Amino acid sequence: GENVEQHPSTLSVQEGDSAVIKCTYSDSASNYFPWYKQELGKRPQLIIDIRSNVGEKKDQRIAVTLNKTAKHFSLHITETQPEDSAVYFCAASRGANNDMRFGAGTRLTVKP
Amino acid sequence: EAEVAQSPRYKITEKSQAVAFWCDPISGHATLYWYRQILGQGPELLVQFQDESVVDDSQLPKDRFSAERLKGVDSTLKIQPAELGDSAMYLCASSAGRTSSYNEQFFGPGTRLTVL
Numbered sequence: 001g002e003n004v005e006q007h008p009s010t011l012s013v014q015e016g017d018s019a020v021i022k023c024t025y026s027d028s029a030s031n032y033f034p035w036y037k038q039e040l041g042k043r044p045q046l047i048i049d050i051r052s053n054v055g056e057k058k059d060q061r062i063a064v065t066l067n068k069t070a071k072h073f074s075l076h077i078t079e080t081q082p083e084d085s086a087v088y089f090c091a092a093s094r095g096a097n098n099d100m101r102f103g104a105g106t107r108l109t110v111k112p
Numbered sequence: 113e114a115e116v117a118q119s120p121r122y123k124i125t126e127k128s129q130a131v132a133f134w135c136d137p138i139s140g141h142a143t144l145y146w147y148r149q150i151l152g153q154g155p156e157l158l159v160q161f162q163d164e165s166v167v168d169d170s171q172l173p174k175d176r177f178s179a180e181r182l183k184g185v186d187s188t189l190k191i192q193p194a195e196l197g198d199s200a201m202y203l204c205a206s207s208a209g210r211t212s213s214y215n216e217q218f219f220g221p222g223t224r225l226t227v228l
């Protein structure tokens with residue numbers, strides 16, 4: 001089955017700096033890679049996702065890149081703000097009706 | 113905006129007791145998932161339903177856990193008997209499934225279970 005590894009487990013940056021979180025996956029058939037943000041005590045919420053037919057996707061300060069050959073994908077957050085502080089999870093799945101495997105999470109702290 | 117509903121939000125029980133969690137997915141979502149999230153870890157899939165049928169329950173501890181989605185809408189997850197190691201957040205999620213090629217999932221607020 002799919003195995004997703006995520007690094008780093010914790011990340012601390014100064015406000016305004018960039019943050020990068022990296023994930024690798026094992027199943028070459030995986031074709032959908034979402035990123036979820038989970039604030040303390042709240043539900044995971046989708047912040048951005050990427051399909052295997054594109055290499056990069058950007059939404060304002062958030063971008064995700066995918067390298068299918070190397071089987072890794074990354075989340076980039078620019079101009080970080082204190083409200084970006086949360087746990088971020090990457091995940092991978094083989095599309096509809098297939099289960100999604102999550103990484104262990106990265107706790108991001110943005111210091112004002 | 114439609115959301116996934118779960119109840120109860122918190123549950124405290126003693127070991128060997130039975131507990132049950134309820135989930136109501138977003139209307140029209142064919143696929144429903146139950147996850148367990150241990151503090152400091154990512155969600156781990158327990159069971160996945162497509163309508164009323166189980167698609168994947170390979171990681172469900174079937175000796176004590178059971179799940180059903182009888183009419184293909186809401187779902188119940190049961191643990192009997194509960195053990196200390198079952199303390200965790202139980203998250204329900206739903207996705208459009210059939211009508212979408214990709215698996216965007218929407219999560220409920222979760223049920224935090226504490227087993228004493």
